[in-house]
Amino acid sequence: MTAPAPLLVVGDALLDHDLTGRAERLAPDAPVPVVSGVRRATRPGGAALAAFLAAADGREVTLVTALGDDPASDTLRELLAGRVRRVELPLTGALSSKTRVLAEGTPLLRLDDGDGRAGSATDEGRRAVADAGAVLVADYGRGTAGVLREALAGAAAHVPVVWDPHPRGEPPVPGVRVATPSATEARTFASRLGGGDEPQEGSGLRTAARDADTLVHAWRAACVTVTLGGRGALLSHGGTPLMVPSPVTAEGDACGAGDRFAATAAGLLADGELTETAVRGAVHAATRYVAEGGVRSLGTETGTAEEPRPAAGREPTGDALRTATRVRAAGGTVVAAGGCFDLLHAGHVALLQAARRTGDCLIVCVNSDASVRRRKGDGRPLVPEADRIRVLRALECVDAVAVFDEDTPERLLGELRPHIWAKGGDYALAELPEASLVASWGGQVVLFPYLDGRSTTGIAERAALGPRPQNLARTGSNGRR
Incomplete structure (x- = not known):
């Protein structure tokens, strides 16, 4: 059986923590829940999560990201060791991390820490982009995609590039094969281009289709795929879109589902699949990811993010x-x-x-x-x-x-x-x-x-x-x- 093709992931790595426990009473000094029996899990976040998930599919993955000398950067290096090859750019400041506080799986609070940004590109980073057969860009607005923008534009002219944009980041470079905003993100980007009102909850398929059409032309992308949570995704080349529904209704923690979607789509394009096939596979993968526990299935209470490994011999296909x-x-x-x-x-x-x-x-x-x-x-x-x-x-x-x-x-x-x-x-x-x-x-x-x-x-x-x-x-x- 042919091995999955290698994939280059470029973007802003984060470090994520979850504090999970029970909330059975309010604090006596303030009307806030008291979370007890807390368990802590630590895992890769941002572009590092996308790389981690792509590697879990059996791919050879290289991550180009900015890391520094701070404790959060060192922890992330340990989590990725042996799974993802790193090409490090200089980081100014501390690596960004986020901590979620959850009670019985329901998020109560998020704490953000660290304001580090990519300082500059490196020759090694540029070479990695130039030599890649397929690229996933996870732009969380912390500078990695920006400092490598010229190299990424060159790659988009020759190989499949999937761009997972976030509101704090820059628009995709022209020529990307697929851009993968969520419905809310697509609404935000389209409104900045004069494409209607500010984001509205539950804006519907018609708005998503209109936003996707706007972004295809504004970004000069081959297609824009708007992810719709549990409903699936809407794929637009400009004009009438293609709806790719979720195979089943999956309920659970959707944190990281966008990274799972983008990593799968980029991997399938690297394997030579058509865009429609890649998006369909990505919808199925994101649905399974949520149904199987999402990010909680990646980290452990000791923070080692260990994945179960098979016995000697061929690893079972997929997950x-x-x-x-x-x-x-x-x-x-x-x-x-x-x-x-x-x-x-x-x-x-x-x-x-x-x-x-x-x-x-x-x-x-x-x-x-x-x-x-x-x-x-x-x-x-x-x-x-x-x-x-x-x-x-x-x-x-x-x-x-x-x-x-x-x-x-x-x-x-x-x-x-x-x-x-x-x-x-x-x-x-x-x-x-x-x-x-x-x-x-x-x-x-x-x-x-x-x-x-x-x-x-x-x-x-x-x-x-x-x-x-x-x-x-x-x-x-x-x-x-």
């Missing part, structure tokens, strides 16, 4: 292992289903939908191309691995996809350790070598009814025969009725 770990940690039920899924048909979809309804997430384990060839013969798979994965990920009932090279998925199952292993009813338990493995950790194999008459082989055979002429269907071989 399959992280999905299983988070759902299990939250007390949910992890469901997995496996197969070749060559020529996805109604029988496959019925099985996957039924499996998803039995738990809190569904991870699909897919045979690699080599594995399918060994099992099915040299003529298979009919659909290559990358396309099979893409189709499966597009299903609303599928939360993650993982690939295995072996003939059977025992190794991958040993990493995921699902509570339920779902198979079609055309299997018998005696035929499943993985049944005893699943039982070893207390899991359960479950068979689901299989739709009669649906099979990849049958579809392929009918396609090879071609359509049957109606006149021959009603006559014998000599042409008589």
Whole structure:
């Protein structure tokens, strides 16, 4: 399987803290909540969060950002060590950090500290931009994109550049492939250009479409994608926009969802995907991110921001292992289903939908191309691995996809350790070598009814025969009725 393409992230790194506890009473000396049982988590923020998320997708990521000699900069270096390569610009002042105080997951207060800004560009930073095959710019208004603006303008003329703008930052350079403001940010930028009133809550799709059209032309961007929270995103090349809805309604902490969206879109463009495909993938990734806990799933109470790592061997595709770990940690039920899924048909979809309804997430384990060839013969798979994965990920009932090279998925199952292993009813338990493995950790194999008459082989055979002429269907071989 082809490795994800490298990605360069340019922008303002931040350091984020969360203080989370319970608020069960008001203070006796002021009408403010008392937060007790506080747990502290520290994680990368801003452009550093976007880089961290892109690296979690299995990419080689380089972050060009400004860091200094202050404690916050040192902490961020530790969080990124071994995950993201850094190209550091000089920072004047202390690294900006923000602290959120939350009670039962609800933000009560935010404290901002540090006013550091990028001092100047460096030759190493300019070279990193010039050599990049794809660039994500996360401009939080602290100068990194500004000091490298000329280099970024040059890159936008040759490679995909995704620009995630924020109101304190500068407009994107001309020629970016995708700009990704939120609806509120798009309203702010458009109003500065004389595009209507100041931002209004709940301004609707019509306003978002109008703002996107305004910004496409003003910024000379190939397209502007306005993110709409839980509704999805609106993609505009100028004129009639394309609505890309969220696959499901995800409720939770949306902090960092914009970074997840931009990092995914930039990564998919780096892989050579079309803009529409990249935006669709980004909407799905941001939805999963919120559903799985958002930024709270990245940091730890000790502040090390450790990500779960798989056992030796191939890492599960995408975020399959992280999905299983988070759902299990939250007390949910992890469901997995496996197969070749060559020529996805109604029988496959019925099985996957039924499996998803039995738990809190569904991870699909897919045979690699080599594995399918060994099992099915040299003529298979009919659909290559990358396309099979893409189709499966597009299903609303599928939360993650993982690939295995072996003939059977025992190794991958040993990493995921699902509570339920779902198979079609055309299997018998005696035929499943993985049944005893699943039982070893207390899991359960479950068979689901299989739709009669649906099979990849049958579809392929009918396609090879071609359509049957109606006149021959009603006559014998000599042409008589």
